[in-house]
Amino acid sequence: MINLKRHLKKFLLAIPLWCCGQTLLAQDIEYARSVVKTLASPAYKGRGYFGDGARKASEFIAGEFKKAGVIPLNQGSYFQNFNLSVNTFPGKVEVSLAGNKLVTAKDYLVDASSPACSGSFRVYPILRADLENASRLLEVLNEVGDQFLLVDNRSVSEETAEQTSAISQHLEALKSDPSLKLKGLIIYSRNKLTWTTLTEQGPRMVLQVNKADLNPAKLTRIDIDVEAMLIPEYQTRNVAGMIKGSSGLDSTVVITAHFDHLGMLGKDVYFPGANDNASGVSMMLSFVKQFSKKQPKYNTVFLGFSGEEIGILGSKAFVEDPLIDLKKIKFLVNFDLAGTGEEGIKVVNATIHKDKFQQLVALNTANKLLKKVERRGEACNSDHCWFHEQGVPSFFIYTQGGISAYHDIYDRAETLPLTAFVPFFNLMNRFFEQL
Numbered sequence: 001m002i003n004l005k006r007h008l009k010k011f012l013l014a015i016p017l018w019c020c021g022q023t024l025l026a027q028d029i030e031y032a033r034s035v036v037k038t039l040a041s042p043a044y045k046g047r048g049y050f051g052d053g054a055r056k057a058s059e060f061i062a063g064e065f066k067k068a069g070v071i072p073l074n075q076g077s078y079f080q081n082f083n084l085s086v087n088t089f090p091g092k093v094e095v096s097l098a099g100n101k102l103v104t105a106k107d108y109l110v111d112a113s114s115p116a117c118s119g120s121f122r123v124y125p126i127l128r129a130d131l132e133n134a135s136r137l138l139e140v141l142n143e144v145g146d147q148f149l150l151v152d153n154r155s156v157s158e159e160t161a162e163q164t165s166a167i168s169q170h171l172e173a174l175k176s177d178p179s180l181k182l183k184g185l186i187i188y189s190r191n192k193l194t195w196t197t198l199t200e201q202g203p204r205m206v207l208q209v210n211k212a213d214l215n216p217a218k219l220t221r222i223d224i225d226v227e228a229m230l231i232p233e234y235q236t237r238n239v240a241g242m243i244k245g246s247s248g249l250d251s252t253v254v255i256t257a258h259f260d261h262l263g264m265l266g267k268d269v270y271f272p273g274a275n276d277n278a279s280g281v282s283m284m285l286s287f288v289k290q291f292s293k294k295q296p297k298y299n300t301v302f303l304g305f306s307g308e309e310i311g312i313l314g315s316k317a318f319v320e321d322p323l324i325d326l327k328k329i330k331f332l333v334n335f336d337l338a339g340t341g342e343e344g345i346k347v348v349n350a351t352i353h354k355d356k357f358q359q360l361v362a363l364n365t366a367n368k369l370l371k372k373v374e375r376r377g378e379a380c381n382s383d384h385c386w387f388h389e390q391g392v393p394s395f396f397i398y399t400q401g402g403i404s405a406y407h408d409i410y411d412r413a414e415t416l417p418l419t420a421f422v423p424f425f426n427l428m429n430r431f432f433e434q435l
């Protein structure tokens, strides 16, 4: 691995001093890194809801706003409260299969929809192919009764599209059909374990297992103790502030990033979310720092959102009850995944705002910043979505390449390269200047 810090210093020394007003300085990449390190640390508990990790992150961001002299947007407060429903795993999370104790989040995941479940159960292993025929599956389910079914989901080759579709449909029913007696479902595969977070509980325990040295056909018993708690009205909050522009114009530039992540799975396992999205918050806060020193042309609003991972709920709450006039937004940029950049960036809504995208490409080429600036169409996959639906001109930009950790315990600050953070910042800084 290259020593990023050294590379940056070398790079910055080569630039004449007069140009550096626009450039992120060496100490500021240290700031960016420290933000990621803080938010992805165990004290922030994966920035979820049980244990108030997301709340702690909102406090941290408000603290940074305050230090930089950012104006609170909600009647003297930086916070905008809203409620969400969330399924949490606040206590024991223990699973053994045929006497093999599994390591949480390394060998298996409890599906985010799962209710609590404890006891010893029989497990009936079947193959993925056995799911194709509905009447045969019902026979199997009759035999399984209120015990566990294990689906060996590895063999996916040589399936027709019709077979795949039938199998997926039946697998979905096994997970979520409340009329089945089935107590639990184990899906054994060699796929990467990717977690999520959900607003509801399903009817049964669902486990995703990926452990190489097990023979799924022999896993005929499960010992399980998983506590789960649905919190129907959890109060969380967005963070909102503004730095006044020099032009006196009524238009607003908006920079957004979600600070929530997946939280905890049991008392000991947390999902750090360094790239997703401590890195985007770090980018937003780097602009807070920049614009507090060098006043931007337009009023610039900074929005840190909660509830993104659970269904883009924080930005939805903001758009439903906006603290600013959405019609006066000149442009909005949402940062979500800003921690790599080996392959440059991808720009959602590039095909909608073609001139702005061309501007970005031209700035990148002229200043030799990022390897690639790639276009993507509309995608309702992060906080820009609700704004875009309201006609607010917006981009969602994410870095590409580098590490593949995503929604797992490996998305850590220690291994997040921030490879293109400086050129990405400088590109966006020039873009904001040209708006």
Ligand SMILES: [Zn+2]
Binding pocket: 258, 276, 277, 308, 336, 337
């Ligand atoms: Zn994200």
